[in-house]
Amino acid sequence: MLRFFLVLLFLFSQSLYIPALPAAQAAAEPLKPSATAFYTAKNPAGKRPMLTWNSVPGAVSYEIELLSRLPENPNGVLPSRYEITPLRTAYAPGYQADLSAILSDRVYWRVRALDYDKNPIGVFSDAQELVLSNTVRQPLKPLITSDLNWQNRPAPLYPVYAWIPISATTRYEVELLRRPPENPNGTEPSVYRIWSKQVTGFDCYDEAPRITPGTYYWRVRGIDAAGNPVGVFSGTASFTVEPNRGAYAATLGDSITHGGGDISHHPADWEYGYQTYLSFPAVNLGKSGDTSAQIADRFSRDVLPYQPKYLLILAGTNSLRGNVPATEVIKDLISLRSQCQAAGIRPIFLTLPPLRPEAMQRVFQAETAPDWQSKFNRVNEFIRHQDYYIDIAPALTGPDGLLPDYYSVDGLHPGIAGKQKIAQLINENWARVTAP
Known part of the structure; x- marks a missing residue:
């Protein structure tokens, strides 16, 4: 979803779960990407090098600049006079450059982050030398960025x-396997494929809950307009599922729980999940796009195998911003409460953060029910009368009663600062809602 719409329109200490680059640290100095791909005389690139860099908090997209020499304006925000091609745009922290028309065997490149309106966020990265060689034949294949068991x-x-x-x-085309592929660097599907899906863009949301214990493997290949493979399959990544080990806590909800934000960041970007900032471990059972009815319906299938002691529930946003009345969402929350109680799980409800409809319209062309605020207020008042709840809505509400721009670019999904705020409020109230 988040990136799908954009394409169509074209981190934690062991105890505190803080990401490697907290937003507070990033705000103290100019935001600046750092290259993670290096091509030198000892390790030259072919004519289609994969340029990669670290993700910048809050970035919606990136611009890559190719230069004939080192820029005259390092640490700047404006293009260099030595630019040799127009700026290239990327919506992921990487870009495969086609340099077949470049005659020189040595150029330079750098990248800057942009916001939704294409304004620079911070400054250009340090320029990197890019040594090219006509004799290097690099395989044409996507580069995997998801780490689904990040920090174990x-x-x-x-x-x-x-x-x-x-x-x-x-x-x-993404394929999911239960064994490593028998044909690495191949172009044909693996005989161990258990699921596949074709998408545009650069991410793929699995519609099925991967709950069967064991190790899964996945890879992706490009396909051209005629349906033929482009290059070969990517390398193979793996992740492990262990639901039977039990969980101290779990989080259940829609995309706000699932993760992602700033339009081009998905749930595999861990800094965009509020679970990353919790002071305790929690398994993420969120599913993007779910209504409260869908969340209640999948409780037995998705929650019970984990048997969490505590279940954080944030449900109803997708229903209420549409035409579902508050009474129906409250019925779904009552169903979730009853199912939790029957299973010996303590339900801890989170109040619903507000929306900013004009931002949703601008980014997604999404219509919002005209009475959404009154419906949100009614559901939140119901939540505030539960035995266990955490009131996160006020801290995410601006003076105008809407979700502030600094918390969400698209008016629906909180970015890093918003997810940190949600986690902060949960951490501050955790002893209270988990007391015997």
């Missing part, structure tokens, strides 16, 4: 597979 965490129940795109590709 439980994989999200509904995985999101992500990669850096390759050139001359119309769409991509």
Whole structure:
């Protein structure tokens, strides 16, 4: 979803779960990407090098600049006078450059992050030398970016597979396997395939809950307009599922729980999940796009195998922003409460953060029910009368009663700061809602 709409329109200490680059640290100095791909005289690139860099918090897209020499304006925000091609745009932290028309065997490249309106966020990265060689034949294949067991965490129940795109590709095919492929670097599907899906863009949301214990393997290949493979399959990534080990806590909900934000970041970007900032471990049972009815309906299938002691529930946003009345959402929350009680699980409800409809319209062309605020208020008042709840809505509400721009670019999905705020409120109230 998040990236799908955009394409159509075209981190934690062991105890505190803090990501490697907290937003607070990033805000203290100019945001600046760092290259993660290096091509030197000892390790030259072919004519289609994969340029990669670290993800910048809050970035919606990136611009890559190719230069004939080192820029005259390092640490700047404006293009260099030595630019040799127009700026290239990427929506993932990587870009495969086609340099077949470049006659020189030595150029430079750098990248800057952009917001939704294409304004620079921070400054250009340090320029990197890019040594090219006509004799190097690099395989044409996507580069996987998802790490579904990051820092040895439980994989999200509904995985999101992500990669850096390759050139001359119309769409991509992801395949999921229960054994490593017998044909690495091949072009044909593996005999061990158990599921596949074709998508545009650079991520793929799995519609099935991956709950059967064991190790899963996945890879992706490009496909052209005629349906033929572009290059070969990517390398193979794996993730492990262990629902039977039990869980201290779990989080259940829609895309706000599943993760992602700032339009081009998906749930596999761990800094965009509020679970990353919790002071305790929690398995992510969120599923993007779910209504409260769908969340209640999948409780037995998706929650019971984990048998969490505590279940954080954030449900109803997708229903209420549509035409579902508040009474129906309250019925779904009552169903979730009853199912939890029958299973010996303590339900802990989170109040619903508000929306910003004009931002949703601008980004997604999504209509919002005119009475959404009154419906949100009614559901939140119901939640505030439950035995166990955490009131996150006020902290995510601006003076105008809407979700502030600094918490969400698209008016629906909180970005990093929003997810940190949600986790902060949960952490501050955790002793209270888990007391015997």
